[in-house]
Amino acid sequence: MSLPQPDSSFEVIGGARDRFLPSLGYLSRPYTPYPYIASNRHVETIFASFFRSPPKVRYRRQCIRTKDDGVVALDWVSGDDRLLPPDSPVLLLLPGLTGGSEASYARHMLVRARNKGWRVVVFNNRGCGSSPVITPQFYSASFLGDLCEVVSHVNALYPDANVYAVGWSLGANLLVRYLGQESHNCPLSGAVALCNPFNLVLTDDNFHKGFNNVYDKAIAKGLRKNFKKHAFLFEDIGGEYNIELAKNAKSIREYDEGLTRVSFGFKSVDEYYSNSSSADSIKHVQTPLLCIQAANDPIAPSRGIPREDIKENPNCLLIVTPKGGHLGWVAGGHAPFGSPWPDPLVIDFLQHLESASAKSGTSWLNPQGDRQSKEASHHLEV
Incomplete structure (x- = not known):
């Protein structure tokens, strides 16, 4: 059977192209930017930031005390502990530089995943999303300590579930660096990076x-x-x-x-x-990774994408849309005020990974089916 081909409006490359493309039927439709708004990358970027409608979400906040006595805040969907079984897949969301659980793009992804029966949690960096700051240290593009502790904590809370992650902008850069650092020992079962600055x-x-x-x-x-x-x-x-x-x-x-x-x-x-920068991390990634970028992104320039390393890595797939600005993607059936264009594609990819894992009884990265188990961080409920 021949491999389904994406529409010519997309750039689609990666060592995992043949492996993941059959699950991404959404790409067979042409990219349809919203008239006028998406005609200019700056208008699209600003419009999405200020005028995209954020879905209403009730959160339950959990503050984690880190090993250096700092605090990060996790926002879970309120009530999911009672409504979802313990083996429901978990999706960890990593917003951009100053973003948190209030970000419209994070809320849209949260609602879409939650409607598929996923448990979703937003990771707020120190000081973001009203996360407490109690020591003289914030966060950075270089520091992976908090993310390591959060992933470990989430895995320990739900040892029977696969854990996945989606990151935007700085969150995407952190996520890809984390995947590269953890490499063969990464406890995540899949990841998606959107508008990653890379360089x-x-x-x-x-x-x-x-x-x-x-x-x-x-x-x-x-x-x-x-x-x-x-x-x-x-x-x-x-x-x-x-x-x-x-x-x-x-x-x-x-x-x-x-x-x-x-x-x-x-x-x-x-x-x-x-x-x-996360560009150098791609070659070390052993976790299924989907990267989605916009060719006209004013903040994460297309020339910074490590295309050759993505082509050579059998775990990576890159999709570049012709337009989208930065965290814009005002296109498709939900434009202009609804969810960003990539959201259905992201969920299709994650659902594919989870379905394959359920059928085989194993994680993509751990053929023996043994989950990595790390000690949970001390945490406080607020």
């Missing part, structure tokens, strides 16, 4: 060009606002920290110079960006 050096360079300065200033404003709430924790901290620069940063780079690169032990911002 943070190129991303930083892009922020200083033309209209992209607007995004740089807007994101810096969000970082400043979050930091100022917790600046008292950094009083008299000394060292190379420049707290005033972080509090008044006009760009992401200034914020990272004053705070982030010092917190995580880098000599310069360029060293931080270079060492925190």
Whole structure:
């Protein structure tokens, strides 16, 4: 039987192309951007950020105390502990740089997965989504410690379930770096990365060009606002920290110079960006991974995608849409106010992995069917 072919509007490559393409019938339909809004990548990006309707979700918050005495917040769908069986697949959502469980794109994905009977949880980085900050450390593109503890914790809570993850933007970069770091020992059964910047050096360079300065200033404003709430924790901290620069940063780079690169032990911002990029992680990924990018993304430039490594990795598939902006994808039947275009594709991919696992009684990455079990982090319910 011949392999189904995606519509010519998409770029589809990867070592896992033949393996996963049969499950992605959604790609047989052409990409249909919404008129006017999607005609300009900046209009599409801004429209999706401000005007996409977020579904209503009732959360139950769980705060986890990390090994370094910090706190991250997990938001579960309220009531699912009573409604879902313990072996229901779990989907962990990783929002972007300043995003959390309030993000419309995360809520749309949550509702779609929940309607398929999945248990869903949103990982809020320190200070994001009103997650508490109780120590002088936030989060970064380089730091995987919190994500490792969260995945371990979720696996320990539901040892009979497969755990999957979806990440957007910075969350996608963190997720791919985590998959590469854990490689053969990764306890996730599958993952999806959307609008991954991949190469943070190129991303930083892009922020200083033309209209992209607007995004740089807007994101810096969000970082400043979050930091100022917790600046008292950094009083008299000394060292190379420049707290005033972080509090008044006009760009992401200034914020990272004053705070982030010092917190995580880098000599310069360029060293931080270079060492925190996920492009080099692809070659080490052993978990089924779907990457979805937009060719006209103003923040995660297409030229930063590690296409050759994705082609050579039998676990990876890349789909590039002709338009979409950054976290926009105002296209398809749910446009303009509904869910982003990739959401049905993401769920089809994850459902395919879960169905294959159920039929064989094993995980994709563990043919013996033995689940990785790690000690759960100490946690507090709030």
